[in-house]
Amino acid sequence: MSSNLIDGKEISTSIKNNLKLEIDEIKNNFSRSPHLVVVLVGSNPASLSYVKAKEKACKLVGINCHVERLEETVSEENLITYIEKLNQDDQVDGMIVQLPLPKNLDKEKIIQKISPYKDVDGLNNENLGLLASGDPRFVPATPLGVQRMINEIGIKTEGLKIVIIGRSKLVGIPLALLLSSKSDQGNSTVTICHSKSKDIKSNTLDSDIIIVATGFPHTLTKDMVRKNSVVIDVGVNRIEDNSKKNGFRLIGDSDFHEIKEIASKITPVPGGVGPMTIAMLLENVTKAFHININKRL
């Protein structure tokens, strides 16, 4: 890879290797692996492929991952009953309800039924509140992965100016909370920009790190980046590309090729934030295991 690319694959591989060692030890001490249940409703092709990737990553580090497939037509009541059964099951450490859910199901209501102690996606309001109060338990894997990546490439965030473009509940807001929090990997001066911001460029030109997470290609253009800043691109957008076998390629939210000539470091898409997300999910499941064990001690 070119010298200024941040290699999310390599960083995440090293994290996963360490996790594997930790999980080997868990198996020795507790005679079982951390146990994740992924609830998959219906057969959305993208969901199927995400779930497969999670299964594969779990297997690699030794997490026991069970995928429970429910019919597209499952009732809200039955789905909630199933989630509550998992909440009660001492042998289940972590749980994910794969999104999106079929439209007749109330996503928010269902997600909030997951025990906050097993909510490895960090979507429960209690967990989001703990994050906002500076005492996080489970943080959504993508923002956690971005923070970890910044840390792993040796950047000390304390006092740095970080601009986040995007204010989603899943990425932008948790990232702002993490990076501004009183902690070794936080303590930065965070600015949150979004679709209603008037002059994003004046903010990004004045920042040490730019994180872009809008879900729109070309959100961050080269004129918005000052020399030597660090660019983290969270976006994953499919665009048509007839030169590819499958007819598309993935690009981020930033103009990667132009910006990589200016930025001191930049994440590629794919191969940047994506692999970090999966690694952080695995860490969350391992954390859930420890929480589950300690609850019963």
Added chain:
Amino acid sequence: MSSNLIDGKEISTSIKNNLKLEIDEIKNNFSRSPHLVVVLVGSNPASLSYVKAKEKACKLVGINCHVERLEETVSEENLITYIEKLNQDDQVDGMIVQLPLPKNLDKEKIIQKISPYKDVDGLNNENLGLLASGDPRFVPATPLGVQRMINEIGIKTEGLKIVIIGRSKLVGIPLALLLSSKSDQGNSTVTICHSKSKDIKSNTLDSDIIIVATGFPHTLTKDMVRKNSVVIDVGVNRIEDNSKKNGFRLIGDSDFHEIKEIASKITPVPGGVGPMTIAMLLENVTKAFHININKRL
């Protein structure tokens, strides 16, 4: 008052007058007033005076406020049992546990026992999480009061640059979430500064609104404020003053007298954010009443 002062007393009086009308109607329709219980443990003089102010304000708008005084020596178990009794009591709409609590009590554990549907101080993690997810139920009264005040003086926050100095769970962080959120009274570009920020001045000089909430006098000095910006001072600090009967006076976190010559608008201390906080608490109690009633419909 000087023309560029933001008169929190006047704004809050108008809010309370409207609230009184709303509560008169509630009394007509439901044959009872919204009901707040304030739990006061021990006899900390500052707490006694805060609780008295809350009682008085409740009375003014027609909220039924009951202060339950518990002995300094109350056990954690008994306090929690009492809170759970209030959680179950259909006739209680809102509840406050006055802080600080005696040191032998686990404040965080106790606060989290308050039902998130009765938590009018907005301290429950679920409520903080709802705020972070852009769907607030109860928001702490001080940040809510700041947002409302900005709105009441006719400022449209959309697209404005707002710098918040201070990242507390009670003020700075909820304010950042409120003001950056996708809403009519939000949609601004928020920067969160704090003790580890390197160059707060460069941020404040570049902003439309500066909100200072650090709890330290002289945090915001006149060289940090550009002409025509708006300054909201959340601080309340006691400093010695022998010319006063009680030996002290209150000042904010900003150098008020010098900054008021530069700022287009500024809040005085006292008489700025303080009165807004109480008004927002009263609104939260009234909201809790509606939530309580609707739950049973």
